Amino acid sequence: MTQPDVTVVIGAYEAMPYLVECLASVEAQTMDPARLEVIAVDDGSTDGTGECLEEFAARAPQHVTVIRQENSGGPSGPRNVGLAKATGRYVFFLDADDRLGPEALERMVAMADENGTDVVLGRVEGINRTPPKSMWGKTLDRTDVFSSNIKFTLSAQKLFRRELLDRHGMRFDESLWTGEDALFTMEAYLRADGVSVLADYTCYYLVGRDDGKHVTKTGSYTLRFDSARALMKLIADMVPAGSRRDTLMVRPFLITLLPQFGPRFLKDGEDVRRNKFELAKPLMDAYWTPGVARRLKVHERLRLHLVAMQRPELLVDVVEFVKAKKQADAVVEKRGTRVYLGYPHFRAAAAGVPDEVYLAEPREARAFPGYREAAANSFLRRALRKVRRMLRSGGAGAAAA
Known part of the structure; x- marks a missing residue:
């Protein structure tokens, strides 16, 4: 044969x-x-x-x-x-x-x-x-x-x-x-x-x-953590720390780990919630990096940030907000160069979540209420500042003449 x-x-x-x-x-x-x-x-x-x-x-x-x-x-x-x-x-x-x-x-x-x-x-x-x-x-x-x-x-x-x-x-x-x-x-x-x-x-x-x-x-949620842990370790063993590793780590964080802190988390009892946070902690400590975070959408990044910070009480608010399919308001700042999405706890002093967790790419932000209006207002403000500079410049020239 x-x-x-x-x-x-x-x-x-x-x-x-x-x-x-x-x-x-x-x-x-x-x-x-x-x-x-x-x-x-x-x-x-x-x-x-x-x-x-x-x-x-x-x-x-x-x-x-x-x-x-x-x-x-x-x-x-x-x-x-x-x-x-x-x-x-x-x-x-x-x-x-x-x-x-x-x-x-x-x-x-x-x-x-x-x-x-x-x-x-x-x-x-x-x-x-x-x-x-x-x-x-x-x-x-x-x-x-x-x-x-x-x-x-x-x-x-x-x-x-x-x-x-x-x-x-x-x-x-x-x-x-x-x-x-x-x-x-x-x-x-x-x-x-x-x-x-x-x-x-x-x-x-x-x-x-x-x-x-x-x-x-089927099967216990703990099996998903076993799977995430094994895949993250494989990636870390085979790919040096840096951009290429972060690119691959998106997969286990997004597909395997994040669903454990989605709508099903709201149905979990306190013991299960506590156990999920305990199982996630070593994974977050070892593999959650700014490079991975940047590659996620805001609500994904925010949920995993709260898991990393061990803040289940804040996570519940975010999951309920996302499950209800509410849309966060877009906040355009820094002369239109920065767009934040106002998910729960944005700039809440008691929460202490850094602004960059809410920072969105323009492609993601365009779908949210207020983005176009805020972006337009930002454009108008920039145009107005430009006109004012021109008038000041012209006025100074006329005075010199």
Whole structure:
């Protein structure tokens, strides 16, 4: 058997009936079946998942290996088992409840081969789920994690060059119950010799289950802090302190940590609120920097600042304000060069929050009440001062004459 171009690793647990369409999408790939192998790992299912995989292996034109094992407790174990058995030049991790576009693998392998890149992202669309969107603006033959938005999609459903993974001994962290794919993918981005983004064809359909069994929707809030801690440490270990690290740290602060201090915080009991602040403190102390703060919107920055300052009583006011979809007044100062957004506690002496926490970029400020009026008034004041200077200058000249 010649080496296949790509190995599709499918970890499956209690995946019926979604698995049926998932496997059909693999069978329908336009890539020559001889160029493709499938390694499917049944992680101790009791709903017929294993039997479905074996039936698929018996009929599929591709080479299919089915491994049945005791339940490992999470997606990392099955992925690692599949990765250890993979022989393809590339590996693609396919979740058993999702599916591929017909040309997905053929297009992604071609993209990697043409550009010599180690990771390829194929456009993702959601079916009853909302996928990340900011990275699909245009196809990119070659990019990296610092100069694009790919840091906002850290799921494992990417094409990875297997030689890269083997060279660095990369595997999924089986100690994490959520966020293990973020750790793996971020490391791959940082180690990769280039990343490609295929934005003009839907390669992957992210399917929302109606049985509530998505791992990302379940589990204790403490798991999210474990995930944030692991990703922040990875970034800090691999990227020196400075602008590039700050760029990447935005992701765990914004996507993993901040939601713990959003609307759900209002529903938390006092013990949970206190525990969240305790869990966040070492992360804020170690990784929260002015460079990270500058890259966030004002209400995001303000909430995390209050977490860093350990001020839960002030945070509640801000979260309630944001949840109610109120808009802060824009305050234009310094001859129109500075715009502050008047979220709760702005310039309140008792709060002691620095003005720069409320400082907004013009692009963000334009959407807020009072910005245009304040900016116009500032323009008029500048124009009036200019006229006054001209009159004073003219008056002095006339007196000299």
